[in-house]
Amino acid sequence: MTLQTEQLHPLYAVKISGFDMRQNTSLADIAALKEVLDEYAVCAVPHEVPLTNEEHIGFGALLGPVARKTMPKITGTGARVPHNEIVDQSNLDGDGNIYPDQDKRLAYKRANRLWHTDMSYRSNRATWSLLSAHVCPPEGGETETTDMRAVYDDLPEKMKGRLEGLVAEHCYWHSRLLGGGPEPTPEERASRPPAQHSLVHIHPTSGRKVLYIASHVRSIAGMPDDEAKDLLEELRAIALQPKYVYAYPWNVGDVLIWDNLATMHRGTDFDDQKYVRDMRRVTCREQ
Numbered sequence: 001m002t003l004q005t006e007q008l009h010p011l012y013a014v015k016i017s018g019f020d021m022r023q024n025t026s027l028a029d030i031a032a033l034k035e036v037l038d039e040y041a042v043c044a045v046p047h048e049v050p051l052t053n054e055e056h057i058g059f060g061a062l063l064g065p066v067a068r069k070t071m072p073k074i075t076g077t078g079a080r081v082p083h084n085e086i087v088d089q090s091n092l093d094g095d096g097n098i099y100p101d102q103d104k105r106l107a108y109k110r111a112n113r114l115w116h117t118d119m120s121y122r123s124n125r126a127t128w129s130l131l132s133a134h135v136c137p138p139e140g141g142e143t144e145t146t147d148m149r150a151v152y153d154d155l156p157e158k159m160k161g162r163l164e165g166l167v168a169e170h171c172y173w174h175s176r177l178l179g180g181g182p183e184p185t186p187e188e189r190a191s192r193p194p195a196q197h198s199l200v201h202i203h204p205t206s207g208r209k210v211l212y213i214a215s216h217v218r219s220i221a222g223m224p225d226d227e228a229k230d231l232l233e234e235l236r237a238i239a240l241q242p243k244y245v246y247a248y249p250w251n252v253g254d255v256l257i258w259d260n261l262a263t264m265h266r267g268t269d270f271d272d273q274k275y276v277r278d279m280r281r282v283t284c285r286e287q
């Protein structure tokens with residue numbers, strides 16, 4: 001099967017037309033989609049109406065093992081979306097109301113506006129994220145991505161040499177605090193311990209080299225913190241040059257799939273006290 005694609009950015013990211021995640025579920029469809037994802041890393045799949053939670057989870061499971069919530073809830077979190085396979089990325093509480101400005105749960109969600117890659121703080125990392133748009137704000141709230149394969153390819157040889165063998169520690173709470181969230185409780189902190197990953201990895205299916213950084217990175221093994229901070233800032237600045245960044249303009253019903261092992265992303269600002277943004281994520285993970 002050949003998918004109809006329209007490239008969205010000169011380096012990566014495509015929109016697929018005529019693909020319905022409710023119907024295009026054969027082995028050949030999935031293989032074709034994975035091929036597109038390996039080449040373009042980010043893939044938008046529009047639908048007339050949003051997938052149901054069950055359809056969303058079901059399609060994710062065709063791509064790979066789906067991550068489930070395993071940690072205790074952040075204190076006070078209501079289950080608006082009653083599925084352990086769905087990460088509720090909305091600004092709504094368990095009753096469907098917009099979180100008040102000072103709410104701790106909203107503060108943690110706002111940290112998703114920092115550049116990151118999903119679940120890098122886990123030892124078995126996220127592979128593909130499938131984000132489904134149920135309600136979009138009228139302004140802001142795009143999802144921005146950057147192609148970390150192209151970023152690595154373009155690094156000066158001296159920098160590539162410097163990065164060789166370096167291992168970073170990724171910690172969920174580091175980015176929550178960086179994003180302005182409050183100190184987690186000891187129980188919350190223990191629920192998501194840090195994980196270590198190479199700063200550069202070879203993508204498991206495309207074979208391309210990737211710079212693997214995120215706002216979750218707290219330290220680099222064997223490097224003084226000041227030096228690590230400077231190095232990470234330098235890499236981040238390189239990765240966020242406009243030539244690598246693409247902002248996806250959402251419509252209700254769209255599903256955006258990105259490869260976490262090849263890209264970074266973030267949600268852009270929007271008025272989360274005025275507008276609802278209801279995005280739900282199913283995440284595939286490494287074995």
Ligand SMILES: [Fe+2]
Binds near residue numbers: 112116117265
């Ligand atoms: Fe994310």
